[in-house]
Amino acid sequence: MTAQTLFSTLALQPALLDTVTQLGWQQMTPVQAQSLPPILEGRDVIAQAKTGSGKTAAFALGVLQQLDTTLRQPQALVLCPTRELAAQVAEEMRQLARAMPNCKIMTLTGGTPVQRQADSLAHGVHIVVGTPGRVLDHLERQSLDVSAVSMLVLDEADRMIDMGFYDEMSHIEALCPRQRQTLLFSATYPDHVDKDATRFVRDAIHVQVQTELTSVPVQHYFYAVAAEERFDAVVRLLLHHQPTSALLFCNTKLVSDQLCDYLRSLGFSALALHGDLDQRQRDEVLIQFANHSCSILVATDVAARGLDIQGLPVVINVELPHQVESYIHRIGRTGRADQTGVALSFFEAKDKPLLQLLQQAGIDTGVGVLPPASRQARPHSAPMKTVVIIGGKRDKLRPGDILGALTGDAGLDKDHVGKIQVGMVVSHVAIATEVAALALDRLLRHGIKGKRFKAHFVRNS
Structure with a gap:
């Protein structure tokens, strides 16, 4: 571990450094160590690094560092190729922004009614993470204002271009302010991506991290x-x-x-x-x-x-x-x-x-022999079942409230409760299969924090 790769050497605001420390992060990954300094200097960056290399945190910290939460307008726009990636990026950004009061991060993807998203945008948001099609839809409806956007992030740019989003990306980029910072992250960087993406950045710093198989x-x-x-x-x-x-x-x-x-x-x-x-x-x-x-x-x-x-x-x-x-x-x-x-x-x-x-590419592609068919082995049963609770952040629910209800009135041991995800209107909790039916019954009868919520197992679990 060298001093140059420690998060503590970065000129990050105290709230972000505290959060990074609480997450147990000390040393930056290679893509973070190479891209964060120029990002924090306000330079455009083109970074190539494989998925799972820590690139989301790299651009997320850069975005959050320059955010002004007193300005209730979108100041950063992050484009992603899929709904799943957009949701994951937004969640990681929320985690890093948890010590920043009133920081509002919103996803704009398909699958959610446009008008509901427009209503949320009208209440003010600081960071928008979305797919090109839905973001462009809001821009055309004038429900999304990008006049204050100072940072545009193109995440998985190669994938967006391969999926045919280049025209949408170009249209969105043209509607953003010319005086802005642009970050382009890509798992691969073939020639066609280089040619198509160059127009989005100005005098960019190129970062390439080892991606060989x-x-x-x-x-x-x-x-x-x-x-x-x-x-x-x-x-x-x-x-x-x-x-x-x-x-x-x-x-x-x-x-x-x-x-x-x-x-x-x-x-x-x-x-x-x-x-x-x-x-x-x-x-x-x-x-x-x-x-x-x-x-x-x-x-x-x-x-x-x-x-x-x-x-x-x-x-x-x-x-x-x-x-x-x-x-x-x-x-x-x-x-x-x-x-x-x-x-x-x-x-x-x-x-x-x-x-x-x-x-x-260095992979041993020697042909193997399939293992013999086993007569004794049986499929594993899933160790957990997922309960859907019709209640979430709008009902002031927190993960601790759900855990407390399950280990209190429902009588479960902490080890019986797995991952808890609290959404805006719906929450999901994983419960050990052997006690799941009992836990759901007690949850329905006793409620959470004295209030009863509808709940059921995920239909196809």
Whole structure:
């Protein structure tokens, strides 16, 4: 640990330094150490770093440092490619801003009525985090005013461009003040991104952090499996490895749903995540997976970006993606926070060109042998169940209130209660499966802080 990489060496306001200390952060990650000094100097920055490298905190601290909470106008606009990433970024920014009084951070994404978002914007907000389509929608409706925006952040810029958002990004950028700071973060930086993104920044500092696959602490295994045999091969791997959580990638929504249904029919705790789900469904799927109410998530690449699932030991590529970059993003879900992960991939003859490119990137693509089918092993049951409470921040609920109700009147031990997430109008709490039914019954009868709330298990948990 060198003095130059300590957060304490940065010219951050005391409230932010205190929060960083409380979070247990001392040393900056490489992308933070290289990008934060120029960000705090007001320079435009283009940074390339893989997902999970700490880039969100880098631009979040820069945004919060220059914020004036007495000015009730958006001063920073953060664009993200997906709803999930926008929600995650906003949550991390709220965590870092918790010592800053009255700091209002709002997400603008699809799945929430436009008028409800417009009403919230009218009450004043300091930071907007959103997807290009919905942000542009509010700009065109004139419900979002960006005249005071002094910082524009393009998070996962490569993904936004690949998803066809370049025109929306350009339109939004043109509506922001010319005198502003622009930060562009990207997991990859191919030539077309360099060409498309250059117009958004001025005299930018370029930061590039090691992103080779060999730098990721992941063990890679490849298996030659015919398409019609993949589902059974997935079962063999799951029963052999018995992971507490596993993320399975498919290339289409149809295959994701079919595999999820097959696994559920065998007793596995599995849910699917893809673009056909509405926002509420997507949120609840991710909440259940994150809090261990579901052990297996079967997803398309909509889940490859922005998901920050702690302690994910296994990723399975049921179908290999078409590009090396997509493979990087998929396996980037595991092997995080200095933990070793496992990436298991099936391939056919048509995937040989991708395997050659992966080998050139330093990955051992030697063909492995599937473990034998086990007659004794059984699917793991999810250790937790998720309870939905129809009440949240608008009802003055806090995580401690819910925990107190569960360990007080409901009679649960603290160890029976998992992750608690309090939203604006709805809250979610993970409860150990063996006591979940009893806890829900007592919660309904006794309420929280003397007030009764409607509550139920997540429908598909």
